[in-house]
Amino acid sequence: MAFLKFNKSELVNLEYSLKREIIAANESGAYCNTSIVTCNTRRYHGLLAVPVRELGGGKFMLLSSLDESLVLGGKQFNLGIHCYGDTYEPRGHKYIVDFDAAPVPVITYKVGGILFTKTIMMVPDNDQVLIKYELLSAPSKVSLMLKPFLAFRSIHSLTSQNSEAYTAPEEIDGGVSFRMYDGFPDLNLQISGTSAFKSQPYWYNGVTYSDEYRRGFDCREDLFVPGIFQMELKPGESVVFSASVNEINPRGLKRKFTDTLKKMGTVESHHDLLVHNAGLFKLHTGDKARINAGFSWLETGLLRETIVSLPGLTLYANGNCEEFEKILDTLIEDEQERLFRRTTQCEAPLRLTETLQQYIRFSGKEKQIWKKYGETLKGIIESYAPGRRKEVAMHPNGLLWTQMDNVALSWMNAYVYGHPVTERAGYQVETNAFWYNALCFAIDMENKYGAKKNNAFVERWAPVRDLVKQNFQPTFWREDWGYLVDYVNNGWQDPAVRPNQLFAVCLEYSPVDDEVISEVVMTINDELVTKRGLRSLSPRNEAYRGVYEGSQIDRDLAYHQGCAFPALLAPYIDICFKMMGDAFYKRAEYLTEGFFQDISKHGVGAFSELYDGDPPHEPHGAISSAMSTAALLRIEYIMNQYSKEVRK
Numbered sequence: 001m002a003f004l005k006f007n008k009s010e011l012v013n014l015e016y017s018l019k020r021e022i023i024a025a026n027e028s029g030a031y032c033n034t035s036i037v038t039c040n041t042r043r044y045h046g047l048l049a050v051p052v053r054e055l056g057g058g059k060f061m062l063l064s065s066l067d068e069s070l071v072l073g074g075k076q077f078n079l080g081i082h083c084y085g086d087t088y089e090p091r092g093h094k095y096i097v098d099f100d101a102a103p104v105p106v107i108t109y110k111v112g113g114i115l116f117t118k119t120i121m122m123v124p125d126n127d128q129v130l131i132k133y134e135l136l137s138a139p140s141k142v143s144l145m146l147k148p149f150l151a152f153r154s155i156h157s158l159t160s161q162n163s164e165a166y167t168a169p170e171e172i173d174g175g176v177s178f179r180m181y182d183g184f185p186d187l188n189l190q191i192s193g194t195s196a197f198k199s200q201p202y203w204y205n206g207v208t209y210s211d212e213y214r215r216g217f218d219c220r221e222d223l224f225v226p227g228i229f230q231m232e233l234k235p236g237e238s239v240v241f242s243a244s245v246n247e248i249n250p251r252g253l254k255r256k257f258t259d260t261l262k263k264m265g266t267v268e269s270h271h272d273l274l275v276h277n278a279g280l281f282k283l284h285t286g287d288k289a290r291i292n293a294g295f296s297w298l299e300t301g302l303l304r305e306t307i308v309s310l311p312g313l314t315l316y317a318n319g320n321c322e323e324f325e326k327i328l329d330t331l332i333e334d335e336q337e338r339l340f341r342r343t344t345q346c347e348a349p350l351r352l353t354e355t356l357q358q359y360i361r362f363s364g365k366e367k368q369i370w371k372k373y374g375e376t377l378k379g380i381i382e383s384y385a386p387g388r389r390k391e392v393a394m395h396p397n398g399l400l401w402t403q404m405d406n407v408a409l410s411w412m413n414a415y416v417y418g419h420p421v422t423e424r425a426g427y428q429v430e431t432n433a434f435w436y437n438a439l440c441f442a443i444d445m446e447n448k449y450g451a452k453k454n455n456a457f458v459e460r461w462a463p464v465r466d467l468v469k470q471n472f473q474p475t476f477w478r479e480d481w482g483y484l485v486d487y488v489n490n491g492w493q494d495p496a497v498r499p500n501q502l503f504a505v506c507l508e509y510s511p512v513d514d515e516v517i518s519e520v521v522m523t524i525n526d527e528l529v530t531k532r533g534l535r536s537l538s539p540r541n542e543a544y545r546g547v548y549e550g551s552q553i554d555r556d557l558a559y560h561q562g563c564a565f566p567a568l569l570a571p572y573i574d575i576c577f578k579m580m581g582d583a584f585y586k587r588a589e590y591l592t593e594g595f596f597q598d599i600s601k602h603g604v605g606a607f608s609e610l611y612d613g614d615p616p617h618e619p620h621g622a623i624s625s626a627m628s629t630a631a632l633l634r635i636e637y638i639m640n641q642y643s644k645e646v647r648k
Contacts, residue, residue: 004101004605011037011096014088018210021045021603022105023295023624024122024129025280029059032122032129033296033623036105036604037093039081040065041211043221044155044296047120048243050127051300054183061151062187063243064207064223066131068092068118070111071143077111079118080147083208101605103267103276114138123260127185128244130257135233146229146241148189149204151221152180155296158221161203169199169226174250175242178226185245192240192253195231216551267605270596274633277606278317281309281626282327289326290334294609294622303338304348304411305627306331308567311358312630316637321363325372328355332376339376340383346392346402346409349380350434353441357508358634370445377442378457384435392431398467399427399475400435410500412536412560416553422560426489429476430500433507436472439465440509472511476504483523484512497527497538499568506575521575531594532611532619533628534568536560539613546614548621555620562613563620566595570631574638582642592635595628607632 011017017037025031030050034040048063067080067090079092098108109116115136122129135142153159169176175190176197205222212219231239240253248256267273281292283300291313292298293305306327314324332339339349356373360366386394391409392402402409408420410428415421439461446458476484478493484501485493502524504510505517512520527538537544537560545558569591576584594617595607602608603623610621 004600006036006099006600008097011099012094014039014093017093020601021623022101022120023280023603023606024104024120025292025295026122026124026127027282027284028127029283029292029300030122030127031059031295032120034065036099036107037081037096038065038107039083039088039093040207040209041083042209042296043158043212043217043219045209046151046155047131048127048129048187049155049296050185050245052183052185055154059155060184061153061155062184062245063129063189064149064151066149066241066243067147068133069145069147070109070114070116071145072112072114072138072140076145077114079109079111079116082204083210084206085208101267103264103605104261105604114142116142121257121260123244123256124263126244126246128242128246128248130253130260131241131243132238132254132257133233133241134238135235138233138235141232141234144231144233144239146191147225147227148229148243149207149223149225150178150180150187151223152178152184152187153221158218159223161205161222161224165224167201167224167226169197171197172247175229176226177247180224186247188242188244188247189229190242190244190248190250190253191229191231192242192250193231193237195229195239197227197229199227201226215555271636273596273599273605274607274629274636275317277624277629278313278633280624281313281629282323287326288330289323290330291327291626293627294625295603295606296623298609298622298625301331301334303331303335303343304345304351307348307351307355309626309630310355311362312570312633313626315359315362316630316633319362321359324359328373340379342389342391344391344404344407344409344413345411346389346400347411347428347431347434349383350431350438352380353377353434353438354507357441366445367449370449374442374445374449377438378446381438381442381461394464397471397475398464399432399471401426402428402431412500414556414559416556421557424487424494426487427475428487428500429484430503432468432472432476433504433511436465436468436511437507437509439468469511472504473513473516476501477512477516482519484516484520496541496543497523498536499524499528499534499565499572502534502568502571502575506571517575518579521572521579524572529569529572529591530564530611530613530615530617531591532598532617533564533566533631534572535562535564535613537562537613544613547612547618548610559610563610564613564617565610565628566607566625567627567631570634570638573635577638577642585639585642588635588639592632592639595632 020036023033034045046061046064049061069078078090095109097110100106104121107118117134119132165180177188209219283290290301291306292300293302314320403425412422486498528535545562548558602619606624607628608619609625611617
């Protein structure tokens with residue numbers, strides 16, 4: 001990936017390099033995540049984290065890091081790097097002369113006359129990380145020593161030296177195996193070439209994660225080093241190291257590395273990069289498929305994140321309708337409680353309508369899609385009937401009222417000291433927009449493909465649809481302000497300019513007049529649109545926070561009070577194209593090009609969850625976000641529909 005290269009001066013600058021991370025994942029959700037100089041700065045960092053069903057299904061860090069040392073002429077050069085308090089030791093990053101992601105990370109070291117590369121790769125169909133070491137040139141043969149740092153803990157926690165850990169290695173073909181605690185899988189460490197493992201058990205205490213320290217979290221842990229692998233390399237020779245939950249044949253490691261790399265293909269364009277990232281989020285286990293919301297700490301199978309990102313990661317990434325349905329079928333099976341009974345994200349089940357609408361527009365299979373998913377959508381609508389959900393009530397005016405004391409009932413769900421930052425109790429503008437869209441779509445589909453006479457669903461819900469249409473605009477529209485208010489509570493209209501009003505104008509069925517649509521889009525453009533997404537709050541609001549930095553409290557206060565979200569840019573660009581046609585094309589290019597300028601920041605080659613609302617809009621949050629990636633894929637698809645080349 002020629003556009004993801006770094007020079008030596010950047011790499012040896014820790015202030016620069018520690019803020020840039022690499023991420024790789026496989027189809028089970030296992031991942032490798034660290035900084036580009038392989039110094040871990042978060043508790044979530046490590047070379048191999050895997051899901052473990054036996055321990056509740058979360059992800060667990062097995063192999064934290066692997067220190068490499070080169071020995072030439074009796075002189076040892078340690079290429080590793082760790083932080084202890086405010087000290088970095090060793091400082092192997094000073095030997096790095098090049099970094100490339102092509103499409104896997106390749107780090108080049110130069111030590112005197114030695115030129116040495118390290119290539120890191122996650123295996124797609126196994127919980128396994130492969131690291132290839134190649135001695136490109138040297139005055140003579142070199143001794144390579146590998147020192148593994150073991151964690152065996154949840155990715156959300158830290159570990160300490162203790163007497164309960166099983167630290168004795170079990171000898172296996174080409175290496176050793178460890179299982180430090182009951183319930184964990186084996187960690188099999190194996191090498192392709194001839195090597196020797198020398199047991200030197202030692203706890204490295206006080207390993208410090210600088211990002212956790214900066215955020216005010218626990219930041220120090222103790223890691224266990226069982227010993228050292230040692231082998232000889234001649235100039236031009238290579239060796240492959242494997243860390244896996246399964247014991248493998250070490251003699252096949254080189255071929256496996258080569259074959260796996262070939263299957264990954266090349267990343268030569270921004271589209272290739274988007275598709276590559278889309279693949280990281282789609283997890284397959286047996287006949288089930290799910291979406292991981294983001295790396296490293298976001299969860300798999302989240303309701304809203306899956307519904308919103310599904311079209312982008314499947315349809316717009318590679319046109320895979322089968323995968324779309326497989327993931328959606330799994331979600332419906334997994335999420336019966338939140339889809340049909342109770343959820344704190346009140347609008348999330350209703351968002352399924354828009355996802356199905358995108359699927360219909362993409363595939364043209366309206367009748368088939370309604371036949372398969374119509375009952376699900378009708379069941380969701382029925383679940384919003386009076387008395388069905390505790391967190392939301394349908395009022396006589398047809399609108400949905402959301403309220404639970406001290407609970408945030410929307411996607412804006414940050415909390416400080418146990419209290420929601422943006423509670424938004426009452427009539428929420430986006431929840432009612434999604435409600436109207438769902439009602440209209442379901443009724444239209446039933447009129448087309450349902451019972452022609454005595455259709456109970458249509459008879460029950462058509463009057464409600466009409467009520468919502470009648471009452472939505474008078475409830476939310478302020479002509480004197482020129483925008484839709486964010487929520488209404490007992491007659492009080494929240495004046496905050498937020499992006500939630502966007503959904504009232506961009507969905508297939510809008511509950512407002514065309515003149516209102518134009519005014520809303522103008523307001524959003526003037527106050528919320530940035531080159532990294534839509535701000536969650538206008539800078540003109542006194543509660544606005546334009547930078548997502550500082551303590552956990554500082555960041556939670558900023559999260560939905562000014563941060564820009566790429567996921568919101570897709571519906572905005574969609575409605576602008578509908579209003580302006582191809583005249584909006586250059587503007588769309590302008591609004592999206594910045595994301596690709598930032599792929600050398602934060603998550604290298606990845607698209608972040610959120611950005612500062614203030615320029616220069618630095619990236620934050622999850623370093624690789626499913627919703628952000630999906631939004632950019634959707635935008636790309638929309639833009640292609642309006643490009644001159646496509647029209648020809």
